[in-house]
Amino acid sequence: MQNHANTVERCATVSTIQKVLGGKWKIEILYYISLKTRRFGELQRQIGDIAQSTLTKQLRELEADGFISRHIYQEIPPKVEYSLTDLGQSFVPVLEFMKQWGEVHLL
Amino acid sequence: MQNHANTVERCATVSTIQKVLGGKWKIEILYYISLKTRRFGELQRQIGDIAQSTLTKQLRELEADGFISRHIYQEIPPKVEYSLTDLGQSFVPVLEFMKQWGEVHLL
Numbered sequence: 023m024q025n026h027a028n029t030v031e032r033c034a035t036v037s038t039i040q041k042v043l044g045g046k047w048k049i050e051i052l053y054y055i056s057l058k059t060r061r062f063g064e065l066q067r068q069i070g071d072i073a074q075s076t077l078t079k080q081l082r083e084l085e086a087d088g089f090i091s092r093h094i095y096q097e098i099p100p101k102v103e104y105s106l107t108d109l110g111q112s113f114v115p116v117l118e119f120m121k122q123w124g125e126v127h128l129l
Numbered sequence: 130m131q132n133h134a135n136t137v138e139r140c141a142t143v144s145t146i147q148k149v150l151g152g153k154w155k156i157e158i159l160y161y162i163s164l165k166t167r168r169f170g171e172l173q174r175q176i177g178d179i180a181q182s183t184l185t186k187q188l189r190e191l192e193a194d195g196f197i198s199r200h201i202y203q204e205i206p207p208k209v210e211y212s213l214t215d216l217g218q219s220f221v222p223v224l225e226f227m228k229q230w231g232e233v234h235l236l
Contacts, residue, residue, distance in 0.1 A: 044153050050143050068139050123220065
């Protein structure tokens with residue numbers, strides 16, 4: 023009896039979380055920026071197997087969705103740093119909880 | 130003084146979480162399966178804008194990574210259902226916490 027299968031609707035909250043944080047590297051990028059302000063090259067070296075264009079795209083999306091801010095220092099060469107916004111900071115407890123779960127269940 | 134920038138290594142836990150749960154739809158799929166056992170068509174209708182091949186791939190990866198089990202009932206037509214494994218169940222509190230965060234900060 024599957025008559026009611028369609029009555030369970032899509033969850034707006036979970037769907038939005040999936041949309042804004044489901045990128046291939048977003049959780050990991052946010053985690054590193056949560057530990058301290060990061061430069062582009064630092065993130066790239068840290069993640070290692072990420073293409074520069076992919077990292078650029080993921081950072082732009084995180085910025086557009088309000089999780090990180092980008093600070094440009096007018097130096098030569100220009101220095102660009104990424105830090106968490108208030109929204110990004112609000113997600114840190116979730117990241118921490120997820121990491122604790124991973125330490126127990128994944129490693 | 131960025132001399133120590135490279136000394137922060139990649140976090141194995143967060144990197145593994147990103148790898149197993151960073152798929153475009155994995156959080157959302159796990160969430161729906163956490164509410165009850167689901168059939169393929171149900172998940173597809175629920176998520177809506179997911180291609181059948183993509184859903185198949187995401188479900189196979191979640192199965193290979195130990196989060197869900199696939200039960201095939203020998204009926205005509207064959208019925209396939211997905212449910213959480215113990216590992217999948219262990220992730221439910223993280224999903225719940227993430228959803229609570231989303232309700233406060235995203236909607």
